[in-house]
Amino acid sequence: MNNNNTIDVLDAGHAACPGCGYAIGMKTVLKALGSKAVVVVVPSCAAIIAGPFPNTSLGVPSFHSAFEIAAPTAAGISAALKRQGISDVTVLAFAGDGGTFDIGLQALSGAADRNEDFIYVCLDNEAYMNTGVQVSSSTPMYSWTGTSPNGNTKNKKQIMEIMAAHRIPYAATASIAFPEDLMAKVEKAKTMRGTRFIHLLAPCNTGWKIAPDEAPLVSRLSVESNIFPLYEIFDGLRYEINYQPKRLPVENYLAVQGRFSHILPDQIKAVQTETDRAWAELCAREARTRQLYGDTPVAIDCESGTKEI
Amino acid sequence: MSYHKFLDPELIIPISRSSTTAFRTGSWSRIRPVFEEKFSPCSVACPTANNIASAMFKISQGDFDGALAAFLEESPLPGVCGRVCNHNCQSKCNRNDHDSSVRIRTIERSASDHGTAKPVQLTDAGKKLPVAVIGSGPAGLAAAYHLARMGHPVSLLEASERLGGLLAMGIPGYRLPKKVLNHDIERILTLDIKPITNHTVDHEGLEKLLDSHKAVLLATGTWAPTTMGIPGEDLKGIIPGLDFLLDSSIQAQVKGRNVIVIGGGNTAIDASRVAMRNGAATVSILYRPDLDALPDSDDEVCEAEEEGILRIPSHPMEFIGEKGEICSIRCREIVQAEYSNNCISSSKPNIEFKELFPCDVVITAIGQTLVASSLHSSLQQEYGRIVADRQGRTARKGLYVAGDAGPFQATVVDAMASGKRAAVSIHLELTGSMDETSTALLDSGRTFSIMDMFKTGPKRNSDASAKINRYSYLTASETTPQCSPTIAADERVCGFQEVVGGLESKEATAEAGRCFYCGSCIGCDLCATFCPDVSMCQESGKTAYEADPEHCKGCGACAAACVRGVLEMGEEQ
């Protein structure tokens, strides 16, 4: 897996905190994306990492847009490129969970509804981190944030289901702890047209209260404990699980993070129950949709963005 | 405002044109990853310091020749050790905490079964400095091998007609086929070694050798039986274990008889299994849990038990005879406290205690000692061994000892390690290059690596074995080790064919793939992959990874992700 020959499209010297899971995620995505690309960033840690004017860490042309409009900005750039007859440049938007699950949801929904042609990577660190750890609709139940000091009282919003409901050609979850899987997903998305969505769990060491060297470990645990399974949804319909986890108890994942340090045994049990339920449902969906739609991808008409099933 | 001007985006939006590399984020921390390859814990536990991680990685890539070459760096007998070594290495395998140790010994065997490689010359500095080695067991063979690799012309003197010592004459063919031993020996003899067989060296002979050679190494083993010191020991039908194993005509006498073997170690187990194969009616082993050695590994004990051999803990007190022939052994029961040093699982009694054990033949195998010859009696002895220091130096200048004859553990691999240590000590002494570092390496620990003496650059510290972390375990899936094919017990007791077979090359590759390669960088690139600051890189053509000090923030993600424990965080130099 020696990737030394491929160029890194993220430069050193950026301002992420030591050990930042976000930066690892961006680096991996950009590596798979390659240099024929345009990147959109919006207020979030991604914008910090992309660098303050007049310096940038991104090795490809990039555009800083407003918090809530990562998706339409990418759609606009993509359309403009097409207008100029450029078809071999991929447009990719980075946005945080706040910018995706909350404030950017309407704009993203509109673009996805029109099946606009871009890849959207939601860098999910499960809170508004860049502004000092405030709760978002992506924050998991019981998690501490600055605005949920006694633990979050709501379950994490199911963004994958929302995106699937738009019947976009491709949606996938990914983890920084599985770089090969993540890169393969970006590469796969590159070969498709229409709105492609990647939900990338990227720990924030500061907000999750983990040590600077623990982002890959905690990400790995999130997958191995089924908190964050790795799967793809094709055309919003057909589910495919990509990795069979070790099914470690969720406690292994929760216990290593300071943001869950106050969690009670009953609450751990509740998380376990919900995790088991969600996993069973995911497996059932995979089985059912495979039976319904088989293994062959459902055909997409790229240009018009309309789907024929 | 002209249309043309309006098109220049830089007039309305600022464009960043410089890289963030201008920011020296390296100043945020003084902690940096330190790249240091280390011994794996298995290799530290292997007395002859086999570079196991390197061999494992090569086999995982299907490179059996390379793996064999890695074993040959430290040991001349991979075919032998791959079968009969007590595999200390496996007990220290980091995988023990996860599922089960990598079957290292089996892989060593696979390297020898499927690979070819030649011994590598280390230096020719010993060219004009001939050395004599007396005895061709594992100690003598290893010493001769390493001396020859350092350029010394070697005379290898052996009393028997065959080379190999106990490997050729003691360990039975169902565990170590002669073909395998001979293959290892032939490879050793490609070096500048002159074997002289059928040549027993006595006291006079030793003096002559000391005159004609610059140094002499004594590796004559321990071939005299230890006596029990209980009444009735001279009755007919009581046979010392080694005599029994050495002589097939004695073995033939046990046919149809009831045999009791006394002792717990390799000799006892082998004598009982050989008795079984010679058609004994029953075979039981009486062992004294507080006194008798146990084979270091469970495997052989289990195999013996499968073959119908009973193991009974008890203390023989007297041999009882009838008309001068042994007919029973009187024993006393073992008290609980005497079990304390007896830790292997299958050693629990599998038959109830009796006071009187009737029998037709008794084989005593409670240990061996130096043969009382003119050669040995001229030398200072203690506990039945020749007195020497760790390097094998005796009180007499130029005379060294290795293997069972010296104060070393009596196993094949320890014999080899002591032979290697003595060889290096001789070489350094004769070439006048003994210094503080080499003395320290020669005198430390049970493990001794010759490559560490001959490698340029920083030496690995043999005490610091690689530690692996929770990430290593988390990312490793749980796997079951490959099973070696084994002949069924009722079939194998009918002859002397090898009981345990080797792995197919594909299976060996899979087994070696279970290894974490602790302490060895295999270029997996995980450190670079997980560096958020794009600061970790491997210089082209080199193995070492280094962090860019201008940008590394010292987060430690690389070291945490290093599943082999090569990278660790430390203060910037």
Ligand SMILES: Cc1cc2nc3c(=O)[nH]c(=O)nc-3n(C[C@H](O)[C@H](O)[C@H](O)COP(=O)(O)OP(=O)(O)OC[C@H]3O[C@@H](n4cnc5c(N)ncnc54)[C@H](O)[C@@H]3O)c2cc1C
């Ligand atoms: C039955 C049995 C089974 C064993 N099984 C195992 C095992 O499974 N695993 C393990 O690790 N260890 C085992 N051992 C122990 C191991 O074999 C010994 O520790 C090892 O062989 C010692 O090696 P050595 O070179 O010191 O001596 P030896 O192997 O005893 O060789 C000494 C050699 O010196 C020769 N010699 C002696 N005197 C003279 C002389 N005066 N002139 C010339 N030549 C002379 C002898 O003929 C012999 O060839 C076993 C031992 C026995 C007896």
Ligand SMILES: Cc1ncc(C[n+]2csc(CCOP(=O)(O)OP(=O)(O)O)c2C)c(N)n1
């Ligand atoms: C319209 C608007 N509202 C608020 C902000 C302030 N703001 C900047 S970044 C940010 C938090 C972003 O959170 P998230 O999207 O989760 O990204 P993260 O910082 O966690 O990477 C906020 C609230 C803004 N830039 N624009």
Ligand code: SF4
């Ligand atoms: S010689 Fe023995 S201890 Fe060393 S690697 Fe081989 S089996 Fe393990």
Ligand SMILES: [Mg+2]
């Ligand atoms: Mg966020």
